[in-house]
Amino acid sequence: MKRSIELSGKSKSTLVNYARCLSTMALYFKCSPLELDDEQILDYLHYLTKQSKTPSSSYFKHTLYGLRFAYKVEGMEPRLIALPSLKQPKRLPVVLNFNEVKLLLKTPKLLKHRMVLAMLYGCGLRRSELMNIKLVDIDFDRSMLHIREGKGKKDRYVPLGENLIIGLKKYLEAERPVTWLFNGKEASGKYSVKGLSWIMRENLKKTSITKDVNLHSLRHSYATQSPGLAL
Numbered sequence: 107m108k109r110s111i112e113l114s115g116k117s118k119s120t121l122v123n124y125a126r127c128l129s130t131m132a133l134y135f136k137c138s139p140l141e142l143d144d145e146q147i148l149d150y151l152h153y154l155t156k157q158s159k160t161p162s163s164s165y166f167k168h169t170l171y172g173l174r175f176a177y178k179v180e181g182m183e184p185r186l187i188a189l190p191s192l193k194q195p196k197r198l199p200v201v202l203n204f205n206e207v208k209l210l211l212k213t214p215k216l217l218k219h220r221m222v223l224a225m226l227y228g229c230g231l232r233r234s235e236l237m238n239i240k241l242v243d244i245d246f247d248r249s250m251l252h253i254r255e256g257k258g259k260k261d262r263y264v265p266l267g268e269n270l271i272i273g274l275k276k277y278l279e280a281e282r283p284v285t286w287l288f289n290g291k292e293a294s295g296k297y298s299v300k301g302l303s304w305i306m307r308e309n310l311k312k313t314s315i316t317k318d319v320n321l322h323s324l325r326h327s328y329a330t331q332s333p334g335l336a337l
Contacts, residue, residue: 112181115259119234123164124172131169140174140180146171199326206315207327212323213309221277224319228270230328231323233303237296239287241278246271270330278327 111121131139131150142150151166177184202210202285207227214220225236235253243252266274283289290297306321317323 107176107179110195111175117259123168124175126173127165127169128176129290140176140182144185171235200317200319200323201327202315202317202319202323203327206313206317209313209323210309210315213312214305217273217277217280218288219305221273222302223309223324224270224273225287227324227328228267229264230325231264233299236288236302237286237290237299240285241283241287244274244287 107124108121128139132141134150134153135142135146139147151169154165174184174282211220211224211227214223222236225231226233226237229251231253238254239251243254244266245252246266249268249271250263251266252264253264255261281289286296288297289295290301302321306324310319
């Protein structure tokens with residue numbers, strides 16, 4: 107399944123989500139999910155809705171899409187299992203206002219951590235996109251950042267503001283990264299999702315901000331205001 111997902115061009119997160127959902131189902135029935143009939147699968151989905159923690163619609167999708175992909179990999183006949191409809195309240199994303207973003211960006215003592223948060227906000231990046239930035243993707247002459255294989259495997263360019271360029275040049279001079287813009291402790295040399303989340307979480311604690319925000323909140327905040335902050 108791993109090989110097939112990689113050959114199909116799907117992301118690593120897709121493999122993780124499919125595998126997690128199918129493994130949970132296998133543990134529940136104590137057999138391979140490929141041995142289940144439609145009624146058993148529907149019973150399982152009904153069981154999930156009765157748990158204390160309401161499952162997200164994405165969990166249902168990953169479970170069913172994972173099953174359909176597994177059927178395809180094993181050369182089995184496709185099963186037309188209906189996707190359950192989950193009524194969930196549509197909440198607006200929590201965003202930080204201009205002053206809160208300014209406070210957060212000035213909190214980290216390390217320039218590297220400050221630049222991590224500044225890039226997420228200043229360029230409206232997803233965390234996976236930030237992790238995959240290489241030095242060759244930064245074009246100071248054109249004030250542009252090349253995002254390679256973002257969501258949907260699509261490339262795009264995003265502008266680099268004047269303050270970000272100043273901050274990046276200071277960071278590059280101080281840290282001298284080799285390949286990746288932000289080096290981490292992972293074997294790949296890149297920052298891990300866990301490491302990025304730690305930066306956000308720990309620095310948020312040092313501020314007076316009480317909103318329930320995370321890394322992706324910086325992207326939402328970027329979409330609602332002009333990210334022209336001084337670093």
